[in-house]
Amino acid sequence: MNERLFRTQFNQMDTTEKQALMESLAARYDMTFLGLHTFDRWGQSCTTGIFKKDGREFVFVPGDTVTLGWEQFAVGLNQESREELEYLFREWEMARDPEAMIRESMAPVRQVAIGPMLVGRELEEINWEPVKLEDPRLRSEWLEDFRQFALTDRDSLTLAGRARFERDSDSWQVSLYHEVDYLDFQNRLQKQGFSLPTADEWAYLCGGGCRTLFPWGDGLDYSMHLHWFEDMDEDENRPYDMEDPNFFGLSIAYDPYMREVVQADRLTTCGGDGGCNICGGLGPFLGFLPCSPHCKPEVQEDKELNGDYDFYRPIIRVETHD
Numbered sequence: 001m002n003e004r005l006f007r008t009q010f011n012q013m014d015t016t017e018k019q020a021l022m023e024s025l026a027a028r029y030d031m032t033f034l035g036l037h038t039f040d041r042w043g044q045s046c047t048t049g050i051f052k053k054d055g056r057e058f059v060f061v062p063g064d065t066v067t068l069g070w071e072q073f074a075v076g077l078n079q080e081s082r083e084e085l086e087y088l089f090r091e092w093e094m095a096r097d098p099e100a101m102i103r104e105s106m107a108p109v110r111q112v113a114i115g116p117m118l119v120g121r122e123l124e125e126i127n128w129e130p131v132k133l134e135d136p137r138l139r140s141e142w143l144e145d146f147r148q149f150a151l152t153d154r155d156s157l158t159l160a161g162r163a164r165f166e167r168d169s170d171s172w173q174v175s176l177y178h179e180v181d182y183l184d185f186q187n188r189l190q191k192q193g194f195s196l197p198t199a200d201e202w203a204y205l206c207g208g209g210c211r212t213l214f215p216w217g218d219g220l221d222y223s224m225h226l227h228w229f230e231d232m233d234e235d236e237n238r239p240y241d242m243e244d245p246n247f248f249g250l251s252i253a254y255d256p257y258m259r260e261v262v263q264a265d266r267l268t269t270c271g272g273d274g275g276c277n278i279c280g281g282l283g284p285f286l287g288f289l290p291c292s293p294h295c296k297p298e299v300q301e302d303k304e305l306n307g308d309y310d311f312y313r314p315i316i317r318v319e320t321h322d
Contacts, residue, residue, distance in 0.1 A: 001320045005116040010062040011046070022049030022060060029118060029193075029316055031058065037249065042216040044208045044247035054192075056120055056314065059249040063116040063320070066209030068200060069109035070294035073099055073218045074211045081219035084285050102213065105289060107203070107296045114204045116318040117197070122251050123258060124314070126185060127307025128164060128175040137176060138163060146172075180305045182267040185312075194314035196263040199297040201315070202270045206246070206253045207293025214292055215246065220285045227255045228275075229284050242291070252313070253291040259298070261312045267300040274309040 003009045004021060013021070018036055026033035031051040038047040039059075051058040077085070077098060085098045131137070139162075146165045149157040155167040166173045189195060197205060212218045220226075224241035242254035252271065253260070256278055259269035271291055278287040289295065 005062055005318060005320055007046075007062040007064040010048075015047075018047065018049070022051075025049070025060060025118065025318065026051055028319075029053070031118070039245055039247050039249040041245070041247045042210075044210070044215070046247055046249070048249065050121075050249065051118060056124075057122070058118045058316070059121055060318075061117045061119050061205060061248045061250075063114050063318075064204070064209060065111065065113045066204055067109060067111050067211065068107065068203045068207075068209070068294065070106040070211075070213060070292070071103055071109050073213070075218045078217070078219035080222050081285050084220075084283055088283060088286070102289065105296060106292070106294045107199075112200045112204070114201055115320060117201065117205075118316040118318060119197070119205060119248070119250060120314040121245070121249060122313075123260065123311040125307065126261070126305050126310055126312055127177055127180050129178060131174050131176050133172060133174050135174070135176070138174070177307055180307075182261070182303050182305055185261075185305060186263065189312075189314060192314075194316060196261060196312060197315050198263045199268060199270055202260060202262050202297075202313075203293045205248060205250055205313075206271065206291075208247055210293065213294065214288075220288060222284070226284055226288065228257070228278050228287065242288075250313075253293070256287055256290050257309060258311050259309050261305065261310050262297060264297070264299070267303055267305070268297050269300060269310065270295070270297050272309075273298065274306075 004013060010018075015036065022033050022036065025031070031053040034050040034052055034057070036047055037050050038045065046062070048062070049060045051060070082098065089096050142159055142163050145159060146157060149165065150172070157165045161177050163177060164175045186196060207215050214220070226242070227240045240254060243251050245251055256272040257275035258272050259274055260271040262268050262270050273290040277290065
């Protein structure tokens with residue numbers, strides 16, 4: 001086994017060694033190596049390689065044996081998170097221990113060996129196919145709806161389950177919607193040479209083995225600009241804080257409405273609840289709790305992927321034997 005592909009030895013390698021290792025991975029998996037970059041966030045750091053393949057950026061994530069899951073606070077709730085939960089408990093007229101309530105949503109504590117991976121840095125849509133405005137599959141009644149919409153100053157029109165039109169400066173981005181079966185989607189990815197991460201792999205990519213509830217601590221950091229709770233109109237092109245790359249260089253678990261599809265026998269998602277808690281008015285802390293790396297994976301009842309809520313991250317599992 002090539003120990004250099006695992007976090008302890010990988011982090012100890014000098015730049016020249018890492019450069020050579022990354023170049024060998026690029027050649028093995030037919031990728032373009034863009035260079036080394038250091039990602040440092042929330043007390044974890046990794047200097048690793050960035051790659052490009054099929055128009056996507058990937059990052060090398062070294063393997064490790066880590067503890068996943070959650071059963072108790074490592075540090076404890078900060079004052080703002082505690083006050084938010086206490087307010088909700090008063091509203092619900094119920095006496096609850098925050099730690100016990102949170103534990104109900106968390107996966108059990110376990111130790112897991114995670115292999116090295118090349119991981120897509122951004123979440124991708126599943127059900128939407130980009131097309132030209134002249135595509136013959138766009139029906140005349142859809143185009144008529146679009147023409148009426150284009151006269152307004154709004155930027156996005158979605159015809160549910162059919163088509164989507166989004167303003168892009170002086171032009172429009174158009175997409176067609178397709179029904180997608182979960183197992184068929186996994187098979188299609190496999191034929192392209194990619195996989196979905198398992199729930200355990202996803203938890204590692206999100207938390208890196210952190211023992212706190214979130215990668216930054218046990219409580220919500222209210223100084224961050226949080227999606228759905230922050231008005232970004234003044235600088236709408238700036239990403240929300242949780243959307244910025246984490247310590248592995250991944251944009252992950254930043255929007256509870258965006259469920260990340262993982263590899264399993266039945267449709268399973270991590271990193272969000274489709275916005276159920278936020279839509280239910282439960283506030284920022286419980287709204288973002290499904291983004292915790294330790295939250296129980298959610299097995300969905302349906303086998304059809306939902307283009308509004310389900311997204312994916314392609315990975316390549318790296319062979320560890322020389």
